[in-house]
Amino acid sequence: MSTLDEIAKLSGYSKATVSRVLNHSPHVSPETREKILAIMKEKDYVPNRNAVSLSKGQTQQIGMITMDLSELILQFMKGFVETSVRYGFQTIIYTTGGDRHKELQAFDDLKRKRVDALLILTSVNDTNVIASYCKYGPIVSWQRMDHPEIPSVAMNQYDGYALALEHLIERGYSRIANAFGRPGSINTRSRRLAYEHIMSKHSLPAAEKWYYSSIYSIRDGERVVQSLMEGTDRPDAILCANDLVAAGVLSQARRQQLDVPRDLAIVGFDDSELSRTLGITTVRNPIAGQAENAFLLLAPALLGRNPQLQPLSFSLVERETT
Amino acid sequence: MSTLDEIAKLSGYSKATVSRVLNHSPHVSPETREKILAIMKEKDYVPNRNAVSLSKGQTQQIGMITMDLSELILQFMKGFVETSVRYGFQTIIYTTGGDRHKELQAFDDLKRKRVDALLILTSVNDTNVIASYCKYGPIVSWQRMDHPEIPSVAMNQYDGYALALEHLIERGYSRIANAFGRPGSINTRSRRLAYEHIMSKHSLPAAEKWYYSSIYSIRDGERVVQSLMEGTDRPDAILCANDLVAAGVLSQARRQQLDVPRDLAIVGFDDSELSRTLGITTVRNPIAGQAENAFLLLAPALLGRNPQLQPLSFSLVERETT
């Protein structure tokens, strides 16, 4: 392993000059540059990253924190990794498994300068604890963290939900049920608000009896349909917390001999692989765009630049369930 | 950000001593240790990783190289990450997208000491090119690389295939078709060999007319059934290259009104999520075990220790298709 010092000696120039060609400094004469470059190539030289990092105080690495790797998370990561690479940053994944302590180690890595910045996909520690690490480097989050120091690229679920509702109403559905996720979460609140606004805007009844909460999985979706069908007053459409739920709703509806979308229209959320496979109408989050914005939010601190965030919006993916 | 030097000054001891308590050296008096520890805690001190890495010449990071992130790859990674963490190593993912050049950057990171070792999940560069990086650090591969310097944790497919065959024969099937993967690959050759050995051992005909090659996807699986059913001489069971293929075979068989497993038995490979969902009998690779062994293969170079590899074997997961 040759070092910068050796290259300097061999070329007859100083370490400073060699370092300059490494860093594309304009203050090197072309001939000098050529000579040094030639020797580096001959010696198969590459600079030691640890030395560079120590000296510069930057690692060019960004950590991504998540409990586990779901399809959605992976999709976000993919987008984030791509734009990071474009700007010369590598990424490293911290899978915490929901362990508070393990998660904190990732934050410690910001302090000990293993990473220059952190992206939070999901976190389990208290927001204030997390925020206390902001002084060591920029932190950005996918989900809203409600803390002034930690920006997020979350979209306002209101818009996506409204989009789905307008679509259903336009299609002639009016008795619309809701399968919400985590009760009381910001997302659920926004969705519920959208439901109430849009329904009243069209002078349609917003039926609370058709509100379901804590609905996350395929299994949950199936149960919702069972419960719905037991009642006499039945909805003609259902908006689901995510595509998993929608898949459950769909399969249970078929099991109960319902004609989808005639008897029951179904709209999912996320536009996941599953919804594509099953042909479920769904709302698409522009995840790649959010991921890119996440990096751009870090850019000021990382690059000293202040790039424009791109405007993002939900879109409706119409398939066979509406 | 406090440094070791500051801790030294504050405590009145030398940097050497502070470093000793950091590294759990026995040559520090208990009181001294306590005092220094107290100051470190008070100052919220953590050592700078870059400095440590530079000084030690080790990063405690291992790179994992893959073209993309499939379910299987993710599963392997999960196991590898877990055992790495247990030994104090972090992991970083290099997704190459099949780009030769991008892949080489990962290998360069071994040279520039960003990572201490490399795990190859899939690679596109020439084996000899890759092997030329072995001098910079240990490299291990999931798949066989046929190069003396790059060990692999691949299993002998012969055993897994034999297991599936014995199972089918025991169940009374005797006209067994094969849907192989990449023709001429080591895996395919082993499977084929297993087929011929086991069939002849039971004095059953090894019918070459039921050999299919280059069968990888659901779609491919469907086509195999179509083609098989066109002939007059039909098999009563089919062994598939993987679970995807098995899923295709299953759905097409049902479409053609075949009673599975009465008319046609189906065995997949990998025990993926899909096979579980669809209830397909399959052969399970002990992936977590392989992943652990992969790390253990790196251990001598990384830890100076030489841990025992665990013996691994395939197992049959019986479900509804046999």
Add this chain to the structure above:
DNA sequence: TTGAAAGCGATACCAG
């Protein structure tokens, strides 16, 4: 355009 030398923040060898 180039060089000398002082960091960056630890580790580790050699004395005492």
Add this chain to the structure above:
DNA sequence: CTGGTATCGCTTTCAA
């Protein structure tokens, strides 16, 4: 048990 100091490999003033 503790301290002094060279060292890891590169960056970055400050001068020339």
